[in-house]
Amino acid sequence: MAEYFQIQPAIFCEPCKDCGARPVIQHIKEKFVVLCPNDKDHYKTKPGLVDIKDWNLKNKKQIPFVNIVPAQKAP
Numbered sequence: 001m002a003e004y005f006q007i008q009p010a011i012f013c014e015p016c017k018d019c020g021a022r023p024v025i026q027h028i029k030e031k032f033v034v035l036c037p038n039d040k041d042h043y044k045t046k047p048g049l050v051d052i053k054d055w056n057l058k059n060k061k062q063i064p065f066v067n068i069v070p071a072q073k074a075p
């Protein structure tokens with residue numbers, strides 16, 4: 001069974017970009033996932049270390065400079 005942990009109030013977390021909830025930490029088999037407590041289909045981080053930085057990045061209203069489109073080859 002997975003365990004859930006509240007994130008300490010002192011730690012800054014962006015609210016879930018879909019529903020505005022504060023994320024929780026799920027502990028599964030030695031690994032941690034930062035996820036939305038309301039819906040498992042909302043963004044969650046990859047299992048591993050507690051990655052609040054990644055959560056914050058993905059739930060920011062404005063996506064910072066990220067190369068989504070592959071760069072085109074120069075002619």
Ligand SMILES: [Zn+2]
Pocket residue numbers: 016017018019020021036037038039042
């Ligand atoms: Zn959510």
